[in-house]
Amino acid sequence: MGSLPGGSAVTVHVVGTAERVVETIEAAGHPVRTAVPADVVEENPSVVVTVGERALLAVARERPAVPILPVDTDIGPGSADRRAILAALAGDATEHTHPILSVSIDGESTASAFMDVTLVTTEPARISEYAVDHADERVAAFRADGVVVATPAGSHGYAAAAGGPTLAPTAEALCVVPIAPFHTQATRWVLDTSALGLSVLRDEGEVSLLVDDTEYGVVDPDQRVRLAVDGHVRTLRL
16 A cells, blocks of 8 residues: 555554554654544544454444554554554555444344354354345355354454355455354355345244344344445555
C-alpha cells in the first residue's frame, strides 16, 4: 500500500494492553495515545493499532474508516516485533478489506461479527441437528455438536480447529464448518457472502449462539439466525 494518511506525521490510536507497543511507536516519532474503541470513530486517527484479539474485535465492530493494524493476533505481528509494527506504519503493509456480519434472530438485530458465528450445544459433547441456508436455498442439514460460520479473518480460529479451510484475506467468501459431526466425512462449505441462515432442527438440548468472543443466549428450534454482510473494515498485513 502507499503511505498512510498524514504521510510521515502518522497519528496512531492504540487500543488494548499496549505499553510495549506505545513505546515502540513513540520511539519512531509518531504521535500516539491509548484509546477506547469509540474514540477511533470520533477522532479519526491515521491508523488504529489493536493489541490482542479482544481489542481487535471491539474496534472492528465500531467500523472505523481508518485501517487497523492487529497486533498479537493470528492475522498480525507480535507486540515484540518492533520492525514489523514500524514497517506497517511506514506504509509497507498490504491493506485488506474484511466483511462485518450482522447477526439477527427472527429478524431482530442481535450482534455484529468480525471473525465467526457459532451455534453449539450448551452441554459439552451433546449432539443436535442443524440446517444451513444460503441465499434462501437449503445447503445442508446435519447432526453435529454445532456449526461455525467464519469470515476470512476468522477462518484461522475456531473454524480451522473444527477442520475447516483457511480463507485468503482477499476472499469474498465465508466458510461453514460442522463441529464434531456425527458423520466423520461431513462436508465443509465455502460460500459467497450472500445472506446465510442457520437453524436448529431438533429439540434435543439447549443450543447457544456465540458471536466472536461473546455468548448471546439460547436459540430454539423455531428460531432462525440470519447472517448478512453489513459493512467492512480494513486491516494492515505484512
